[in-house]
Amino acid sequence: MRHWTHIEERGIIWGMQALLKVYLLFGRKVLQVFLYPVVSYYWLNNRKGRLASQQYLQNVSACLPDKTLHTGLYGSYLHFISFANAIIDKLAAWSGAISLQDVVYDGRAEMLAHLSQNQGLLLLGSHLGNLEVCRVIAHLGKRVTVNVLVHTKHAEKFNTLLNRYGKAGSLNLIQVTEMTAATAMLLEDRIAAGELVVIAADRTPVSNQKRVAPADFLGKTALFPQGPFILAALLKCPVYTLFCLKQQGKQVIYFDHFSDGLSFPRKQRDALIQVCVQNFADRLQHYCLQEPLQWFNFYDFWQTDDE
Amino acid sequence: MNGLENELKQLIIDSLDLEDIGVADIDSQEALFNEGLGLDSIDALELGLAIRKKYNVRIDAEKDDVVKIFASVATLASYIESESARGQNERP
Numbered sequence: 001m002r003h004w005t006h007i008e009e010r011g012i013i014w015g016m017q018a019l020l021k022v023y024l025l026f027g028r029k030v031l032q033v034f035l036y037p038v039v040s041y042y043w044l045n046n047r048k049g050r051l052a053s054q055q056y057l058q059n060v061s062a063c064l065p066d067k068t069l070h071t072g073l074y075g076s077y078l079h080f081i082s083f084a085n086a087i088i089d090k091l092a093a094w095s096g097a098i099s100l101q102d103v104v105y106d107g108r109a110e111m112l113a114h115l116s117q118n119q120g121l122l123l124l125g126s127h128l129g130n131l132e133v134c135r136v137i138a139h140l141g142k143r144v145t146v147n148v149l150v151h152t153k154h155a156e157k158f159n160t161l162l163n164r165y166g167k168a169g170s171l172n173l174i175q176v177t178e179m180t181a182a183t184a185m186l187l188e189d190r191i192a193a194g195e196l197v198v199i200a201a202d203r204t205p206v207s208n209q210k211r212v213a214p215a216d217f218l219g220k221t222a223l224f225p226q227g228p229f230i231l232a233a234l235l236k237c238p239v240y241t242l243f244c245l246k247q248q249g250k251q252v253i254y255f256d257h258f259s260d261g262l263s264f265p266r267k268q269r270d271a272l273i274q275v276c277v278q279n280f281a282d283r284l285q286h287y288c289l290q291e292p293l294q295w296f297n298f299y300d301f302w303q304t305d306d307e
Numbered sequence: 308m309n310g311l312e313n314e315l316k317q318l319i320i321d322s323l324d325l326e327d328i329g330v331a332d333i334d335s336q337e338a339l340f341n342e343g344l345g346l347d348s349i350d351a352l353e354l355g356l357a358i359r360k361k362y363n364v365r366i367d368a369e370k371d372d373v374v375k376i377f378a379s380v381a382t383l384a385s386y387i388e389s390e391s392a393r394g395q396n397e398r399p
Binding site for chain 2 (some may be wrong): 182185211
Protein backbone atom coordinates (compact mmCIF):
# COMPACT_ATOMS: atom_id res chain seq x y z
CA MET A 1 0.00 0.00 0.00
CA ARG A 2 1.18 3.49 -0.68
CA HIS A 3 2.40 6.14 1.66
CA TRP A 4 -0.43 8.39 2.86
CA THR A 5 0.86 11.35 0.91
CA HIS A 6 0.19 9.51 -2.34
CA ILE A 7 -3.45 8.92 -1.66
CA GLU A 8 -5.68 11.35 -3.47
CA GLU A 9 -8.42 12.80 -1.36
CA ARG A 10 -10.77 12.25 -4.23
CA GLY A 11 -13.84 14.37 -4.59
CA ILE A 12 -13.66 15.26 -0.96
CA ILE A 13 -13.65 19.00 -1.46
CA TRP A 14 -16.81 19.31 -3.55
CA GLY A 15 -18.62 16.89 -1.30
CA MET A 16 -17.63 18.71 1.82
CA GLN A 17 -18.43 22.10 0.36
CA ALA A 18 -21.91 20.92 -0.48
CA LEU A 19 -22.32 19.50 3.02
CA LEU A 20 -21.15 22.69 4.64
CA LYS A 21 -23.61 24.74 2.61
CA VAL A 22 -26.44 22.49 3.74
CA TYR A 23 -25.21 22.72 7.32
CA LEU A 24 -25.04 26.49 7.32
CA LEU A 25 -28.45 26.83 5.64
CA PHE A 26 -30.50 24.13 7.33
CA GLY A 27 -28.58 22.86 10.32
CA ARG A 28 -27.19 19.53 11.29
CA LYS A 29 -30.38 17.41 11.26
CA VAL A 30 -31.05 18.12 7.61
CA LEU A 31 -27.41 17.63 6.87
CA GLN A 32 -27.54 14.02 8.10
CA VAL A 33 -29.91 13.24 5.19
CA PHE A 34 -27.31 14.44 2.70
CA LEU A 35 -24.44 12.96 4.60
CA TYR A 36 -25.16 9.29 3.87
CA PRO A 37 -25.15 9.50 0.05
CA VAL A 38 -21.94 11.53 0.05
CA VAL A 39 -20.21 9.18 2.47
CA SER A 40 -21.51 6.11 0.62
CA TYR A 41 -20.09 7.42 -2.63
CA TYR A 42 -16.76 8.12 -1.02
CA TRP A 43 -16.73 4.78 0.77
CA LEU A 44 -17.61 2.78 -2.39
CA ASN A 45 -14.92 4.54 -4.39
CA ASN A 46 -12.15 4.23 -1.87
CA ARG A 47 -11.11 0.60 -1.67
CA LYS A 48 -7.78 1.34 0.00
CA GLY A 49 -9.49 3.43 2.63
CA ARG A 50 -11.99 0.66 3.30
CA LEU A 51 -9.26 -1.92 3.69
CA ALA A 52 -7.16 0.33 5.91
CA SER A 53 -10.20 1.04 8.04
CA GLN A 54 -10.94 -2.65 8.52
CA GLN A 55 -7.33 -3.38 9.34
CA TYR A 56 -7.33 -0.60 11.93
CA LEU A 57 -10.65 -1.78 13.39
CA GLN A 58 -9.30 -5.30 13.79
CA ASN A 59 -6.19 -4.02 15.56
CA VAL A 60 -8.08 -1.70 17.87
CA SER A 61 -10.73 -4.29 18.58
CA ALA A 62 -8.07 -6.78 19.68
CA CYS A 63 -7.06 -4.25 22.35
CA LEU A 64 -10.67 -3.78 23.48
CA PRO A 65 -11.88 -7.25 24.49
CA ASP A 66 -14.81 -5.80 26.48
CA LYS A 67 -16.24 -3.72 23.63
CA THR A 68 -18.00 -5.09 20.58
CA LEU A 69 -16.73 -3.25 17.58
CA HIS A 70 -17.73 -4.03 14.00
CA THR A 71 -14.52 -4.83 12.20
CA GLY A 72 -15.76 -5.84 8.74
CA LEU A 73 -17.22 -3.87 5.85
CA TYR A 74 -20.05 -2.50 7.98
CA GLY A 75 -17.54 -1.39 10.58
CA SER A 76 -15.58 0.50 7.95
CA TYR A 77 -18.79 2.18 6.76
CA LEU A 78 -19.51 3.37 10.30
CA HIS A 79 -15.92 4.52 10.48
CA PHE A 80 -16.37 6.62 7.32
CA ILE A 81 -19.61 8.09 8.69
CA SER A 82 -17.74 9.06 11.82
CA PHE A 83 -15.08 10.70 9.64
CA ALA A 84 -17.68 12.69 7.73
CA ASN A 85 -19.26 13.87 10.98
CA ALA A 86 -15.86 14.98 12.15
CA ILE A 87 -15.30 16.93 8.95
CA ILE A 88 -18.59 18.71 9.50
CA ASP A 89 -17.48 19.55 13.02
CA LYS A 90 -14.19 20.70 11.58
CA LEU A 91 -15.91 22.99 9.07
CA ALA A 92 -18.32 24.16 11.73
CA ALA A 93 -15.36 25.04 13.90
CA TRP A 94 -13.68 26.97 11.11
CA SER A 95 -16.83 28.81 10.16
CA GLY A 96 -17.41 29.78 13.77
CA ALA A 97 -20.51 27.64 14.26
CA ILE A 98 -18.98 25.75 17.17
CA SER A 99 -19.08 27.97 20.19
CA LEU A 100 -17.18 27.85 23.41
CA GLN A 101 -20.15 26.21 25.09
CA ASP A 102 -19.67 23.12 22.96
CA VAL A 103 -16.13 22.66 24.19
CA VAL A 104 -14.92 21.05 27.41
CA TYR A 105 -11.29 21.31 28.46
CA ASP A 106 -9.13 18.89 30.35
CA GLY A 107 -5.83 20.23 31.62
CA ARG A 108 -6.38 23.80 30.51
CA ALA A 109 -5.32 25.44 33.78
CA GLU A 110 -1.82 24.01 33.57
CA MET A 111 -1.45 25.22 30.02
CA LEU A 112 -2.78 28.67 30.79
CA ALA A 113 -0.27 28.93 33.61
CA HIS A 114 2.52 28.59 31.06
CA LEU A 115 0.90 31.05 28.69
CA SER A 116 0.33 33.66 31.36
CA GLN A 117 4.08 33.67 31.94
CA ASN A 118 4.56 34.23 28.21
CA GLN A 119 5.99 30.74 27.87
CA GLY A 120 5.35 29.32 24.41
CA LEU A 121 4.45 25.66 24.09
CA LEU A 122 4.71 22.94 21.51
CA LEU A 123 1.58 20.79 21.23
CA LEU A 124 1.80 17.35 19.68
CA GLY A 125 -1.43 16.50 17.93
CA SER A 126 -2.65 13.62 15.81
CA HIS A 127 -5.31 12.52 13.36
CA LEU A 128 -7.31 10.97 16.17
CA GLY A 129 -10.31 13.18 16.74
CA ASN A 130 -10.62 16.69 15.47
CA LEU A 131 -7.51 18.79 15.67
CA GLU A 132 -9.15 21.67 13.83
CA VAL A 133 -11.58 22.21 16.65
CA CYS A 134 -8.53 23.71 18.30
CA ARG A 135 -9.31 26.84 16.37
CA VAL A 136 -11.45 27.67 19.36
CA ILE A 137 -8.48 27.47 21.67
CA ALA A 138 -7.29 30.59 19.92
CA HIS A 139 -9.93 32.27 22.05
CA LEU A 140 -8.76 30.79 25.34
CA GLY A 141 -9.29 33.48 27.98
CA LYS A 142 -6.61 35.83 26.78
CA ARG A 143 -5.94 35.72 23.08
CA VAL A 144 -3.37 33.16 22.18
CA THR A 145 -1.92 32.82 18.73
CA VAL A 146 -1.98 29.23 17.54
CA ASN A 147 0.45 28.19 14.82
CA VAL A 148 -0.41 24.94 13.11
CA LEU A 149 2.23 23.19 11.01
CA VAL A 150 0.74 21.59 7.93
CA HIS A 151 2.13 19.82 4.89
CA THR A 152 1.85 22.16 1.92
CA LYS A 153 0.63 19.54 -0.49
CA HIS A 154 -2.40 18.79 1.61
CA ALA A 155 -3.02 22.20 3.02
CA GLU A 156 -3.84 23.89 -0.25
CA LYS A 157 -7.24 22.29 -0.69
CA PHE A 158 -8.11 22.91 2.89
CA ASN A 159 -6.93 26.50 2.68
CA THR A 160 -9.26 27.05 -0.25
CA LEU A 161 -12.16 26.09 1.95
CA LEU A 162 -10.79 28.05 4.86
CA ASN A 163 -10.50 31.24 2.89
CA ARG A 164 -14.01 30.85 1.63
CA TYR A 165 -15.71 30.23 4.95
CA GLY A 166 -13.35 30.99 7.75
CA LYS A 167 -11.68 33.93 9.25
CA ALA A 168 -8.03 33.30 9.85
CA GLY A 169 -8.05 35.27 13.11
CA SER A 170 -5.28 34.41 15.50
CA LEU A 171 -4.54 31.14 13.81
CA ASN A 172 -1.60 30.72 11.47
CA LEU A 173 -1.25 27.76 9.20
CA ILE A 174 2.46 27.33 8.56
CA GLN A 175 3.14 25.18 5.58
CA VAL A 176 6.09 22.91 6.05
CA THR A 177 7.05 20.09 3.75
CA GLU A 178 10.62 20.13 4.91
CA MET A 179 11.99 21.45 8.14
CA THR A 180 14.73 23.94 7.31
CA ALA A 181 16.91 26.12 9.51
CA ALA A 182 14.77 29.07 8.48
CA THR A 183 11.58 27.31 9.58
CA ALA A 184 13.19 26.42 12.88
CA MET A 185 14.03 30.09 13.42
CA LEU A 186 10.53 31.17 12.58
CA LEU A 187 9.10 28.69 15.08
CA GLU A 188 11.64 29.68 17.70
CA ASP A 189 10.34 33.25 17.34
CA ARG A 190 6.74 32.08 17.78
CA ILE A 191 7.65 30.19 20.94
CA ALA A 192 9.64 33.14 22.25
CA ALA A 193 6.58 35.32 21.73
CA GLY A 194 4.60 33.02 24.03
CA GLU A 195 2.54 31.40 21.29
CA LEU A 196 1.40 27.84 20.68
CA VAL A 197 2.86 25.66 17.93
CA VAL A 198 0.81 22.62 16.98
CA ILE A 199 2.25 19.73 14.99
CA ALA A 200 0.76 16.33 14.17
CA ALA A 201 3.03 13.57 15.40
CA ASP A 202 1.37 10.56 13.79
CA ARG A 203 2.22 10.97 10.12
CA THR A 204 5.57 10.11 8.62
CA PRO A 205 7.30 12.90 6.71
CA VAL A 206 6.45 13.83 3.15
CA SER A 207 10.01 14.35 1.99
CA ASN A 208 12.43 12.50 4.24
CA GLN A 209 11.17 9.01 4.92
CA LYS A 210 14.29 8.10 6.83
CA ARG A 211 13.39 10.21 9.84
CA VAL A 212 10.95 7.71 11.26
CA ALA A 213 10.97 5.48 14.31
CA PRO A 214 9.05 2.27 14.99
CA ALA A 215 6.76 2.02 18.01
CA ASP A 216 4.25 -0.46 19.34
CA PHE A 217 0.80 0.81 18.61
CA LEU A 218 -2.40 -1.16 19.15
CA GLY A 219 -0.45 -4.40 19.39
CA LYS A 220 1.64 -4.00 16.25
CA THR A 221 4.67 -2.03 15.10
CA ALA A 222 3.97 1.21 13.28
CA LEU A 223 6.27 3.97 12.05
CA PHE A 224 6.05 7.42 13.58
CA PRO A 225 7.81 10.60 12.50
CA GLN A 226 10.86 11.76 14.45
CA GLY A 227 10.45 15.33 13.24
CA PRO A 228 7.99 16.64 15.84
CA PHE A 229 10.19 15.41 18.69
CA ILE A 230 13.35 16.79 17.10
CA LEU A 231 11.56 20.09 16.67
CA ALA A 232 10.60 20.03 20.34
CA ALA A 233 14.25 19.55 21.27
CA LEU A 234 15.32 22.46 19.05
CA LEU A 235 12.70 24.78 20.46
CA LYS A 236 13.65 23.90 24.05
CA CYS A 237 10.14 24.56 25.31
CA PRO A 238 7.61 22.54 27.32
CA VAL A 239 5.74 19.95 25.28
CA TYR A 240 2.12 18.88 25.67
CA THR A 241 -0.05 16.47 23.76
CA LEU A 242 -3.30 17.73 22.36
CA PHE A 243 -6.31 15.54 21.63
CA CYS A 244 -9.78 16.74 20.70
CA LEU A 245 -12.36 13.99 20.94
CA LYS A 246 -16.09 14.18 20.55
CA GLN A 247 -17.58 12.66 23.67
CA GLN A 248 -21.27 12.81 24.63
CA GLY A 249 -21.94 15.46 22.01
CA LYS A 250 -19.22 17.79 23.26
CA GLN A 251 -15.78 18.45 21.92
CA VAL A 252 -13.41 17.53 24.70
CA ILE A 253 -9.93 18.98 24.39
CA TYR A 254 -7.25 17.16 26.36
CA PHE A 255 -3.96 18.86 27.14
CA ASP A 256 -1.48 16.47 28.72
CA HIS A 257 2.02 17.26 29.82
CA PHE A 258 4.59 15.40 27.72
CA SER A 259 7.94 16.94 28.68
CA ASP A 260 9.40 20.06 30.26
CA GLY A 261 11.88 20.15 27.41
CA LEU A 262 13.30 17.41 25.23
CA SER A 263 16.99 17.03 24.60
CA PHE A 264 18.71 14.53 22.34
CA PRO A 265 22.50 14.60 22.79
CA ARG A 266 24.23 13.22 19.72
CA LYS A 267 25.49 9.99 21.25
CA GLN A 268 22.15 8.73 22.53
CA ARG A 269 20.07 10.58 19.98
CA ASP A 270 18.33 7.68 18.28
CA ALA A 271 17.64 5.82 21.51
CA LEU A 272 16.19 8.90 23.21
CA ILE A 273 14.01 9.78 20.23
CA GLN A 274 12.80 6.19 20.22
CA VAL A 275 11.65 6.51 23.84
CA CYS A 276 9.75 9.70 23.03
CA VAL A 277 8.07 8.19 20.01
CA GLN A 278 6.93 5.21 22.05
CA ASN A 279 5.61 7.50 24.80
CA PHE A 280 3.61 9.37 22.22
CA ALA A 281 2.32 6.15 20.65
CA ASP A 282 1.21 4.97 24.10
CA ARG A 283 -0.71 8.16 24.70
CA LEU A 284 -2.24 8.03 21.23
CA GLN A 285 -3.35 4.47 21.95
CA HIS A 286 -4.84 5.52 25.29
CA TYR A 287 -7.14 8.03 23.58
CA CYS A 288 -7.70 5.77 20.59
CA LEU A 289 -9.18 3.14 22.87
CA GLN A 290 -11.55 5.75 24.29
CA GLU A 291 -12.95 6.76 20.89
CA PRO A 292 -11.94 4.09 18.39
CA LEU A 293 -14.08 5.43 15.53
CA GLN A 294 -12.44 8.85 15.68
CA TRP A 295 -9.23 7.53 14.18
CA PHE A 296 -8.83 9.36 10.89
CA ASN A 297 -5.79 7.85 9.24
CA PHE A 298 -7.31 5.96 6.32
CA TYR A 299 -4.15 4.35 4.99
CA ASP A 300 -2.07 1.38 6.06
CA PHE A 301 -0.77 2.82 9.31
CA TRP A 302 1.26 -0.29 10.14
CA GLN A 303 3.18 -0.24 6.90
CA THR A 304 6.81 -0.66 7.88
CA ASP A 305 8.58 -1.71 4.66
CA ASP A 306 9.84 0.70 2.00
CA GLU A 307 7.39 0.15 -0.80
CA MET B 308 37.70 36.37 7.33
CA ASN B 309 39.72 33.48 8.73
CA GLY B 310 38.88 34.63 12.21
CA LEU B 311 35.19 34.35 11.54
CA GLU B 312 35.63 31.03 9.78
CA ASN B 313 37.50 29.59 12.74
CA GLU B 314 34.90 30.96 15.11
CA LEU B 315 32.21 29.26 13.05
CA LYS B 316 34.10 25.98 13.09
CA GLN B 317 34.31 26.14 16.86
CA LEU B 318 30.60 26.96 17.03
CA ILE B 319 29.83 23.94 14.84
CA ILE B 320 31.92 21.69 17.06
CA ASP B 321 30.40 23.04 20.29
CA SER B 322 26.77 23.25 19.30
CA LEU B 323 26.78 19.82 17.67
CA ASP B 324 28.91 17.98 20.26
CA LEU B 325 31.51 16.95 17.68
CA GLU B 326 33.96 15.82 20.34
CA ASP B 327 36.40 13.97 18.14
CA ILE B 328 36.87 16.84 15.68
CA GLY B 329 39.03 19.97 16.03
CA VAL B 330 38.91 23.33 14.26
CA ALA B 331 41.85 22.22 12.11
CA ASP B 332 39.92 19.20 10.86
CA ILE B 333 37.27 21.28 9.15
CA ASP B 334 38.04 22.63 5.71
CA SER B 335 36.32 25.95 5.04
CA GLN B 336 35.47 24.92 1.49
CA GLU B 337 34.29 21.45 2.42
CA ALA B 338 30.59 20.59 2.19
CA LEU B 339 29.02 20.68 5.64
CA PHE B 340 26.12 18.38 4.96
CA ASN B 341 25.73 14.89 3.55
CA GLU B 342 29.21 14.41 2.11
CA GLY B 343 32.18 16.29 3.51
CA LEU B 344 31.65 16.79 7.21
CA GLY B 345 28.59 14.55 7.00
CA LEU B 346 26.19 16.58 9.10
CA ASP B 347 22.53 15.69 8.84
CA SER B 348 19.33 17.67 8.72
CA ILE B 349 18.96 17.84 12.50
CA ASP B 350 22.44 19.32 12.72
CA ALA B 351 21.45 21.89 10.12
CA LEU B 352 18.55 23.04 12.25
CA GLU B 353 20.58 23.14 15.42
CA LEU B 354 23.37 25.01 13.70
CA GLY B 355 20.95 27.50 12.19
CA LEU B 356 19.58 28.38 15.60
CA ALA B 357 23.05 28.58 17.18
CA ILE B 358 24.27 30.93 14.45
CA ARG B 359 21.32 33.19 14.85
CA LYS B 360 21.81 33.35 18.59
CA LYS B 361 25.46 34.25 18.31
CA TYR B 362 25.45 36.58 15.29
CA ASN B 363 21.87 37.80 15.31
CA VAL B 364 21.60 36.97 11.63
CA ARG B 365 18.18 36.33 10.20
CA ILE B 366 17.60 33.84 7.44
CA ASP B 367 14.30 34.09 5.64
CA ALA B 368 13.09 30.80 4.16
CA GLU B 369 11.36 32.58 1.32
CA LYS B 370 13.99 35.17 0.40
CA ASP B 371 17.26 33.43 1.07
CA ASP B 372 18.78 30.41 -0.52
CA VAL B 373 19.29 28.38 2.63
CA VAL B 374 21.05 25.52 0.90
CA LYS B 375 23.69 27.85 -0.56
CA ILE B 376 24.23 29.70 2.70
CA PHE B 377 24.80 26.48 4.61
CA ALA B 378 26.93 24.85 1.91
CA SER B 379 30.28 25.30 3.67
CA VAL B 380 31.98 27.25 6.44
CA ALA B 381 33.19 29.73 3.80
CA THR B 382 29.70 30.44 2.42
CA LEU B 383 28.30 30.74 5.92
CA ALA B 384 31.03 33.20 6.91
CA SER B 385 30.48 35.40 3.88
CA TYR B 386 26.73 35.40 4.46
CA ILE B 387 27.16 36.41 8.10
CA GLU B 388 29.62 39.16 7.13
CA SER B 389 27.37 40.62 4.46
CA GLU B 390 24.34 40.46 6.74
CA SER B 391 26.01 42.11 9.71
CA ALA B 392 27.45 44.81 7.45
CA ARG B 393 23.98 45.49 6.12
CA GLY B 394 22.53 45.46 9.61
CA GLN B 395 24.99 48.16 10.73
CA ASN B 396 24.10 50.37 7.80
CA GLU B 397 20.38 50.02 8.33
CA ARG B 398 20.21 50.41 12.06
CA PRO B 399 21.05 53.83 13.52
